[in-house]
Amino acid sequence: MSAARGVTLSGVAGDPGSPIHRLDPRAKILGLLTVTVVAVTAPLHAWPVFVACATVLLGVGLAARIGVGDHLRRVRPALVLVVPVAVVVPFVRVGGEAHALGPLTVHDAGLHVLASVLVKSALGVSSGALLTLTTPFPDVLRGLQALRAPRLLVLIAGLMYRYVFVVADEAGRMRTALTARSYRPRTVAHAGTLGRLACGLFLRSYERGERVHVAMLARGYDGRMPQLVRLRPTRTDTVFVVCIAALLLPLRLLGAPG
Template identity: 35%
Template sequence: MHLPGTSPVHRTPAEVKIVCAVVAVFAVVATPREMLWPFACYAAGLLALWRFAAIPPRWIAPRLLIEAPFVVLAVLLPFSAGAPRTTLLGISLSTAGLWAAWGIIVKGTLGLGVSLTVAATTDVRELPAALGRLRVPGLIVTIVVLMLRYLDVIADEAARMRIARLSRGDDPRTIRRIAATARGIGSLFLRSYERGERVHLAMLSRGYTGAFTDATATPATRRQWASGLTVATVAVAICFTARVLP
């Protein structure tokens, strides 16, 4: 997910970007969905941030597809919700369902865009120290870091198992092979669990004490906090203005 670069956003300490992203997402969620102009401001600011950080749209676009299930749910809401109803293109749709669908799509897309921005500009190796400086419990930091580091390993293991099945003449796409697919998932879980045990023993033998440390990382300065939280401050200001306006 990391997109190497030299922009000021890339150089901003990871803990500043994490706090900024959380505050911005909360501001987006708290914005009344019936007001359209705040979301236009959020989208314009996000596009400007991508340009400033040199994140190309072709990198962002395919990763936005992860929200496709939520979009499908949102599309069904105008048909399933109750009265009052309105007619759009000759189709009777629920007004409340339309607003709910709009809120899910726009807030989900903006929140995902903020998350992708942090992922693109933050190296995974910066996360342990950053989360530690934010006083996140050590167990949660360990789970998050190991999940990020070994997600590709598990994906590669699943790909090798799939190739092995295909080489033996099995077709995992057919319904009648669903039992074999379930056994393969169970085998992948056991392999991942055993690998985790071996990794944990290796960490203990190298002096792991339950917390990730990075002696080379330095905490963010006040100036970095002030400049890094500018985006979050603007988002909070837009949300506040949208809520107090009639």
């Protein structure tokens, strides 16, 4: 995948002029994080909490004019990792009434865990997807930095985002060179060659990283990215966070204790 295509797949979608897109990144982080925390901590029987979380996410998506296709493309990679693991739980978790499923047996405790994982992961992943669909990744990092997130983690995430597409392009060039030489790895016997290629890619990336670091130090880099425009919260940002918290937190704390 080329760097340009990678940026497109990881960038914003919907209407860039929508009220959601124009919000301060800190407001979106706090608001959508509230949805995630409420959904993850709620017990499975507290279905009104999940309905409220889904309603908030739906409202944010509609206000930002996010297409269903864009949203599904963003949540699919995470759910593909979660769902296969969750499906196995009913067959290994013992407890409650047992149900025969052909030669296998599932228990109510396992089904409870399966339903809980599916619902909570869907809401949590959708919340994160809406954040990335409405906020450029550099702005997310600025918001995290302003919210006093661990500086080292923010720095690592920022550098990874800036150079992961460079590494992907390097890997693409290596693959093109192999294809031009009619190299088609098809069996386990080619594992050694692929390992050496991966090692070469790592060394090239490491050397490029060293050159970039020296260049940044020569330009006065002190561990913080310079900000041309400071973040300034508005009344709309405050209303966004307060409305989400006022809707979800009382429902979670009073109506559905864990």
